[in-house]
Amino acid sequence: MKKIDINIKTKPINYNIFFTEEILEQLNPKINGHKVLVITDHNVNQLYTKEFVKSLNSDQNNLYKFVVKPGEKSKSLKKLEDIFDLLLDKGFNRDDYIISLGGGVIGDLAGLAASTFKRGLNLIQIPTTLLSQVDSSIGGKTAVNYKNIKNVIGTFYNPNLVLININYLDTLSKREFLNGFSEIIKTAFIGEKHLYQLLTKNSYNSIIKKRKLLEKIIEKAILFKKQVVKEDLYDQNQRKILNFGHTIGHVLESNNRLNYKHGEAVTLGMKYASLFSVYKNLLNRKECDKIIKKIDKFGLPTKINKNIPFKKIISVINQDKKSENNDIKMVLLDGLFNPIVKKVSLSELKVVWSDFIEEDSSD
Numbered sequence: 001m002k003k004i005d006i007n008i009k010t011k012p013i014n015y016n017i018f019f020t021e022e023i024l025e026q027l028n029p030k031i032n033g034h035k036v037l038v039i040t041d042h043n044v045n046q047l048y049t050k051e052f053v054k055s056l057n058s059d060q061n062n063l064y065k066f067v068v069k070p071g072e073k074s075k076s077l078k079k080l081e082d083i084f085d086l087l088l089d090k091g092f093n094r095d096d097y098i099i100s101l102g103g104g105v106i107g108d109l110a111g112l113a114a115s116t117f118k119r120g121l122n123l124i125q126i127p128t129t130l131l132s133q134v135d136s137s138i139g140g141k142t143a144v145n146y147k148n149i150k151n152v153i154g155t156f157y158n159p160n161l162v163l164i165n166i167n168y169l170d171t172l173s174k175r176e177f178l179n180g181f182s183e184i185i186k187t188a189f190i191g192e193k194h195l196y197q198l199l200t201k202n203s204y205n206s207i208i209k210k211r212k213l214l215e216k217i218i219e220k221a222i223l224f225k226k227q228v229v230k231e232d233l234y235d236q237n238q239r240k241i242l243n244f245g246h247t248i249g250h251v252l253e254s255n256n257r258l259n260y261k262h263g264e265a266v267t268l269g270m271k272y273a274s275l276f277s278v279y280k281n282l283l284n285r286k287e288c289d290k291i292i293k294k295i296d297k298f299g300l301p302t303k304i305n306k307n308i309p310f311k312k313i314i315s316v317i318n319q320d321k322k323s324e325n326n327d328i329k330m331v332l333l334d335g336l337f338n339p340i341v342k343k344v345s346l347s348e349l350k351v352v353w354s355d356f357i358e359e360d361s362s363d
């Protein structure tokens with residue numbers, strides 16, 4: 001038997017995240033002389049993209065815009081195909097740019113298009129929701145949904161640049177803001193102690209009023225994610241801790257009847273994972289209550305709005321890429337700030353599911 005060793009020394013992944021109100025100053029020198037496709041959704045288009053495209057210092061003949069309907073349905077193979085058609089038609093090459101201007105839906109779709117077309121175009125992420133600023137624009141995960149399964153087709157592909165302007169958040173509804181805030185709260189629970197203190201000291205109202213404080217909170221969440229992703233880009237080990245609350249969160253989010261946004265579903269998932277951690281004697285009840293209280297303080301849901309039979313949960317978990325035979329891997333807390341990934345059985349999940357539903361209907 002012959003053996004050929006392939007040992008590729010990959011380049012370190014290097015990109016900057018800028019906090020700036022002067023996005024164009026960072027952007028224009030990069031895109032000059034290249035074709036540019038800006039991907040956005042209708043809401044962001046009305047609010048920002050029209051003006052943004054006009055002010056790009058790029059040859060307007062080489063500048064294109066692709067606008068999708070807002071919402072999760074646009075993360076589809078059909079939209080990806082439409083983007084490929086446009087890129088082909090306009091003759092995009094690997095040194096050209098895709099700019100994502102929008103929330104996580106746009107970032108995931110644009111990222112997947114950039115990573116796959118001609119095996120990779122340049123990608124610039126300009127996240128406009130809190131969720132995309134603290135979470136989805138960083139870490140290189142791209143995806144579309146397929147056959148009603150969330151994020152089942154995707155790649156790992158890092159942007160060349162992420163530009164964060166917190167002024168974009170001014171036009172978000174409170175519900176959308178809190179949707180992103182849920183990932184910030186998660187970051188505090190899984191180990192960012194200073195962030196936890198900031199969330200203890202400050203209310204929702206003071207955070208949205210104080211720009212510097214909001215920026216500090218966003219920066220802390222980003223730095224925490226950056227550190228975790230740096231150790232495990234491909235989500236094999238340590239990165240899984242970022243999924244705290246996401247196992248049950250994904251199940252609730254994919255149930256259209258419940259109408260939960262990602263962050264809302266994740267907070268319920270965090271409550272469930274905390275109750276599970278208590279059940280496993282990892283977390284004490286006092287710490288679990290602190291978690292629930294903190295979620296509640298910021299107005300995120302801690303009570304499920306409909307009773308869902310456990311078999312519905314199982315059917316989604318079985319489709320989920322995280323399930324293995326009759327066990328799934330779930331992030332639990334071995335004490336506050338100390339996330340661990342544990343295999344848990346579906347029968348254990350069922351026991352805690354009953355507690356979860358009961359707690360919700362108890363007052």
Ligand SMILES: NC(=O)c1ccc[n+]([C@@H]2O[C@H](COP(=O)([O-])OP(=O)(O)OC[C@H]3O[C@@H](n4cnc5c(N)ncnc54)[C@H](O)[C@@H]3O)[C@@H](O)[C@H]2O)c1
Nearest residue numbers: 043070071103104105106128129131132136141168171172
């Ligand atoms: N890639 C990752 O690592 C990662 C991580 C977390 C979540 N996600 C994905 O992110 C998506 C959710 O992202 P999202 O919450 O940003 O949703 P979204 O992109 O659908 O945006 C939410 C809503 O806010 C609107 N909007 C965007 N910016 C606005 C602004 N500045 N002012 C007013 N309205 C604005 C949008 O039009 C939309 O209606 C999900 O698909 C989720 O799977 C990806």
